[in-house]
Amino acid sequence: MPRVLVTEPIDPAGVAILSQVAQVDQRHNLTAAELQACIGEYDGLLVRSATKVTQGLITAGHNLKIIGRAGVGVDNIDVPAATRQGIVVVNSPEGNTIAAAEQTVALMLALSRYIPQANQLVKAGEWNRKEFLGVEVYKKTLGIVGLGKIGSHVATIARAMGMRLLAYDPFISQERAEQLGCSLMELEVLFREADYITLHIPKTPDTTHLINRESFKKMKPTTRIINCARGGLIDEVALVDAIKAGRIAGAALDVFEQEPPAGSPLLLLGKEVVLTPHLGASTIEAQSNVATDVAEQIRDVLLGLPARSA
Numbered sequence: 504m505p506r507v508l509v510t511e512p513i514d515p516a517g518v519a520i521l522s523q524v525a526q527v528d529q530r531h532n533l534t535a536a537e538l539q540a541c542i543g544e545y546d547g548l549l550v551r552s553a554t555k556v557t558q559g560l561i562t563a564g565h566n567l568k569i570i571g572r573a574g575v576g577v578d579n580i581d582v583p584a585a586t587r588q589g590i591v592v593v594n595s596p597e598g599n600t601i602a603a604a605e606q607t608v609a610l611m612l613a614l615s616r617y618i619p620q621a622n623q624l625v626k627a628g629e630w631n632r633k634e635f636l637g638v639e640v641y642k643k644t645l646g647i648v649g650l651g652k653i654g655s656h657v658a659t660i661a662r663a664m665g666m667r668l669l670a671y672d673p674f675i676s677q678e679r680a681e682q683l684g685c686s687l688m689e690l691e692v693l694f695r696e697a698d699y700i701t702l703h704i705p706k707t708p709d710t711t712h713l714i715n716r717e718s719f720k721k722m723k724p725t726t727r728i729i730n731c732a733r734g735g736l737i738d739e740v741a742l743v744d745a746i747k748a749g750r751i752a753g754a755a756l757d758v759f760e761q762e763p764p765a766g767s768p769l770l771l772l773g774k775e776v777v778l779t780p781h782l783g784a785s786t787i788e789a790q791s792n793v794a795t796d797v798a799e800q801i802r803d804v805l806l807g808l809p810a811r812s813a
């Protein structure tokens with residue numbers, strides 16, 4: 504019977520599907536060395552975002568036929584190295600779209616109304632209403648960078664909240680943007696006009712530090728940024744400096760250049776910043792969707808059927 508290694512917690516529905524055709528070992532929290540030492544025993548590997556599937560690990564995985572990513576981003580997997588070795592890489596492009604979009608909107612509102620900080624103070628026995636004078640999103644301008652699946656759903660929700668929508672996405676047609684109520688424009692113009700900027704793009708060499716020191720100079724002092732896509736899209740050192748200098752009003756981040764962001768100066772900032780530990784896909788529904796989606800593809804490949812590759 505083929506063997507599949509699952510290195511991070513996934514919904515039991517996915518494990519049940521894999522178990523139809525394989526022996527499934529759920530070994531969470533393996534060190535890189537432990538993973539490297541055992542990967543040769545497996546025909547399939549299933550990961551989320553924390554496991555780094557490097558070229559070295561892929562080379563050691565000489566029996567691997569398929570690597571599954573229970574989520575969207577495959578930036579933690581060396582896909583070219585896997586392809587060279589004839590290993591299929593699959594993901595779940597749609598399973599967590601709604602979860603990530605809803606987390607984005609939740610972060611935008613939490614940032615605007617200081618909800619996490621106010622909650623913390625009330626629980627500490629304090630009653631300070633003056634400290635938390637917020638802003639409304641109604642009639643504000645939202646700049647969406649990346650109008651794909653998640654960006655589009657964010658647009659739909661934000662439109663219903665009465666926001667004006669701008670978008671930057673060089674791969675999306677004017678017609679598609681208009682259907683979503685968005686005005687497509689250059690990134691520089693979006694930087695200048697938006698009250699809120701939200702990122703929904705993959706992390707690639709082209710998009711790393713897309714938001715950098717120069718970008719912040721173009722924004723309004725009232726601009727707030729939300730990143731529920733990938734750490735590294737924003738230069739975090741420049742972001743901290745921009746917030747401290749009052750160049751922008753704040754940021755809500757679900758993803759970080761290093762996860763967890765231990766020792767990051769972001770952790771020392773005050774109520775201008777809301778941080779969550781990569782929870783964009785953490786809903787019961789999304790976890791069931793992505794685990795099922797990826798497990799079915801691994802099962803099919805192990806049965807010799809074709810798979811959709813990431």
Ligand code: NAD
Nearest residue numbers: 576603649650651652653672674703704705731732783784
């Ligand atoms: P998608 O592929 O549907 O959309 C991405 C969009 O980005 C596309 O429309 C593409 O044209 C656009 N794009 C690519 N390069 C660009 C560039 N240089 N400038 C502007 N636009 C560019 O992807 P999606 O499902 O919407 O996911 C978006 C991101 O969210 C991914 O990075 C994914 O990994 C991340 N994500 C994070 C979480 C989380 O837990 N925080 C959950 C799900 C997805």
Ligand code: MLT
Nearest residue numbers: 551552573574575576784
């Ligand atoms: C994704 O790309 O799907 C996200 O990072 C979600 C996750 O795996 O937690």
